[in-house]
Amino acid sequence: MGETTIRRAGTISRKTNETSVSVSVSLDGTGVAKVSTGVGFFDHMLDQLSRHSLIDMEIDVKGDLHIDDHHTVEDAGIALGQAISQALGDRRGITRYASIDLAMDETMTKAAIDVSGRPFLVWNVAFSAPKIGTFDTELVREFFQAFAQNAGITLHVTNHYGANNHHIAETCFKAVARALRAATEIDPRQANRVPSTKGMLV
Numbered sequence: 001m002g003e004t005t006i007r008r009a010g011t012i013s014r015k016t017n018e019t020s021v022s023v024s025v026s027l028d029g030t031g032v033a034k035v036s037t038g039v040g041f042f043d044h045m046l047d048q049l050s051r052h053s054l055i056d057m058e059i060d061v062k063g064d065l066h067i068d069d070h071h072t073v074e075d076a077g078i079a080l081g082q083a084i085s086q087a088l089g090d091r092r093g094i095t096r097y098a099s100i101d102l103a104m105d106e107t108m109t110k111a112a113i114d115v116s117g118r119p120f121l122v123w124n125v126a127f128s129a130p131k132i133g134t135f136d137t138e139l140v141r142e143f144f145q146a147f148a149q150n151a152g153i154t155l156h157v158t159n160h161y162g163a164n165n166h167h168i169a170e171t172c173f174k175a176v177a178r179a180l181r182a183a184t185e186i187d188p189r190q191a192n193r194v195p196s197t198k199g200m201l202v
């Protein structure tokens with residue numbers, strides 16, 4: 001079990017004039033989340049991302065919420081993406097590809113991931129309202145854009161259908177979580193190789 005006992009973990013601290021962010025992740029966790037961003041709905045979504053990816057996450061953000069939630073959400077995505085990338089290292093032995101159609105009540109959302117080292121977001125999700133409570137629905141895309149860019153993953157998210165905007169947002173996070181779990185998991189048949197004929201994924 002020598003190769004699989006490597007601790008795949010990452011820690012990022014990031015401070016700007018807009019936010020102060022610290023993130024720690026452990027890829028082979030049990031989905032224990034300790035999240036504090038000052039934005040209740042966003043905390044709820046990050047909890048889902050951890051719980052359903054089984055990636056342990058500690059995320060602390062102190063942002064300029066007196067302006068709005070934008071910098072807090074975007075910078076959390078940047079730091080979380082960087083921490084995941086750091087934890088993946090040279091991406092040796094990972095499954096690399098995964099997708100899921102995730103149902104929640106009336107809503108269905110697909111997430112497809114390639115842990116490619118090539119950042120790309122394809123976003124086919126429309127909300128029918130600008131807000132969920134006090135949270136700007138457009139920030140869901142902003143989060144995943146920052147996350148995909150900094151994690152070095154290709155991420156496609158498509159909402160097939162759904163009526164409730166809370167459900168639409170939540171299925172995005174849960175679907176990405178489940179796809180991320182599968183794609184970042186160690187595939188024993190890769191035998192510790194980088195899963196690319198190029199020989200590298202960074």
Ligand SMILES: [Mn+2]
Pocket residue numbers: 044166170
């Ligand atoms: Mn919910």
